[in-house]
Amino acid sequence: MKIALAALLLQAATAQTAPPIDAQAVDALVEKSAFSGDIRIADAQGGGWSRVGPLPQPARGDEDGATWRWASVTKQVVAVLVMQEVVAGRVELDRPIAAYLPGFRSANAATVTVRQLLQHRSGLPNPDDSPVGTGGFPSYYQPGYAGSRDPLTGYCAGPVKGAPGGDWSYNNCDYLVLGALLEAVTGTPWAALVEQRIARPLKIDFLAAYPGERFTRIGMIEGKPEPAIDLASYGAAAGLYGSVDALAKFDLALMDGTLLPKDALAVLWKGDPALGYMALGQWAFEAPLKGCDKPVRIIERRGGVGGVEVRNFILPEIGRAVIAFSDRAPFDFGEVWQGSGFSHDLLSAAACGKRVGE
Template sequence: MSARAARTAAVAVCATALSGTLLTATAGEHPAARFDRPADGFMAPGTVLHDAAPGDVGLDPDRIDALTTDAASFTRPAPGEEHPLYASSVVLAAHAGAVVAEDAAGWSLRYADGEGTPLPADERIRASTDTIYDLASVSKLFTTIVVLQQVEAGRIELDAPVADYLPAFAANGKQDITVRQLLTHTSGLVPWIPLWSNWATVQERIDAVMNTTPRTEPGTAYDYSDLNMITAGLVAEEVTGRGLDELVRDGITEPLGMVDTGYNPSPDELSRIAATEYQASPDRGMVHGEVHDENAWSLGGVAGHAGVFGTARDLARLAQAILNGGVYDGARILEKATVETMLTNENTEFPGDAHGLGFELDQRWYMDALTAPSTAGHTGYTGTSMVIDPQSRSFVILLTNRVHPSRNWGSVNPARRAVAHHLAYSMAVPPASGSTAWAAHDTGSTTSTLDLPVQLRDDSTLTFDLFADTESTDPFRLEISTDGGATWDPVPFTARRGGSSITAGDGVVSGYHDRRWWRARADLPDVTGSATLRWRYGTDPLYTGRGVVVDGVRVHTRGLPTFHGEQHPERFDAKGWTLTSR
């Protein structure tokens, strides 16, 4: 348990209630941070990060403790495994301008070779919260911001052909590719070419990028490509006459006070830098203090797609600047309107590949329960990620060196999802009516059922409050049985909020639904006698949303109330559902 978690774990008080767990607030605790009240727009531009205990900003301390514990757990081998998921990690989470979790675990330098031979104890370097990590493709966000700064300055037009700035780029059918298509990965360029091995000099490698042939027509497909961002960086350099490293320094890191972030870190900082992979081809040995990406390395360590090193604290300043609409601690790096554009989905024609300018959007595979159409972020091949959720005023940063000593040791995605999941669940979804509500499980590969025996006659209706934020493949179902549970039939229902509605003609709801409560109504079958209503929620092994909460259950027959869930919670048979007050 981290020191911060140890200080605050006692804030949450749990009491057993009925068949579930009732969470109550400690006297004097800060009002719960509300996940079911998504914010619009940006935070106040003067918001500056400060440290706070989770309870001080209304978060569940146990969940924040779980966030740091889970991140650290991956630095140790799981049962039956020979090695950990990653050698070291630093995780940082913030909400409403408060850093509520910051924790380091493992060893930033742990292995001697690509086989995973441990270094002697006195040669290892333990990770700390100020460890500097190779950010890998998170670097693409820095390139994007630099390009957009030049757009604001009038030197670049997003919809202008790249060839207007780099005439050589027009070769082999690329004359119509625009700068915008580079930033949204819709240019048609191939994802990658081996610059480091097939060409001998930096200029030859740049020429190779200029001479590539697209594999699809511009604007017709989404293809994530390093070449897009290498080219975008070259455009910025061309219109300014300055190196990308200088542009990032002068336009982003220095204004924001990101003192440990940049390309080609000083050898003097080697003891603070996390090692990455042991590379035999190219013959680099243990890569430590140099960029891991071979193509970026072959370009001198400065490239549009990779090369930036940094700390979690530095990235937190950038994340907060995004939440503030482009400004942090008095330094503005982008105009508010530019940030709005940057975080707007440009790829509506390619479902599942939502992307703003540079930023990925709405990607549940690593954003997990923080996912929403406006949730922005990026990952890096070395094991890094940043998730920024404007609706909850929150972000989480996970930095690891998962390629140390080998890129083949596994994916860091389980850890990325875990930290996002706990941060989302640390925020409350309080009952829509009364003091408690029924919340379903929040784990994968699980089914929860909430059964309610009722007596029905003709003209019976059911109403209930519903909060549903799930993965599209994790269905919430409303069902009825009239034969003692031997068979179950779907109950169609409609949920409404204001002028919006959800029609569940087959009794099934899944996906993102605005992070708000809905009032649902169902006409029950014309049955006279005993029946059982069931709310059922099932999850697959992969990702989850913020889950499902049911409240305010009422049954009416011929217009007269026959059951009130707030008055008779003991009538429910809950398996995997718990009563909660937040």
């Protein structure tokens, strides 16, 4: 009842405050930047807007290119699953990970907390730093990797980079270990939890995790086909794939209280200024946007796998989600807080559109 009431209150508020979308400005931005990919703007009260940029090369097994690697947006989903376990009382954010994973062989296992893993403050090794493989890509993510990817005893349990609790340092091992945590406390693999708790209740037609991936856009890196990638190696750090509309459903369900109660969502979305506004599995901050009367609260999650890049923005105060997938890397999305660039201009058009008569 409380969740349903919260959703109704949010819908009532956004119905009054959500501005129109400046589709003409988005079209101009796509053309100016030669953007190749999908853009989706979705509203809590229904409707929205889509724009598909040029996608000249075919997708692998998906000719319309509708299915994308969610890359590190996977971390945002995993953070929600962890917070659901916090709500259920099975996980405490400030307990050491060893309390849940006694088999974790890292030197930091007894001191690093669940919260620190969610914030990338673990001091664990990072697979991005594994020896360079084909095409200059880290060998951890490529077929034929000779080491162990077991999150408890393999690469992530290797020599640490430092003590936990310092400044944040981006690290895929943090979420590979959190995936193992979820399985330990629920008895269910993290990917199955995504299906049970997110895809099925939200009626998402297709949202899955590797292995077995055949149906996503193929990325290009600096104009060349991406090197061979073992997509299953990304696991709970970046292993989900699905459509842009599926991601919009996830975003809207976060905003309306379907996936987490309001108090848990407040913890998830509490950005720490001392950590560059890092929250739990995402960034949360306010930024001025062109055309808006005041700074806009933004929840941001970004990611990239191979030649595919993604930006996922949630604007909770107006009940709107803004999503962009690109199949060209590197693509210059820019930084919203800098007041210019692709992401800033896209959000300005999505959140500060002019009303009739202005």
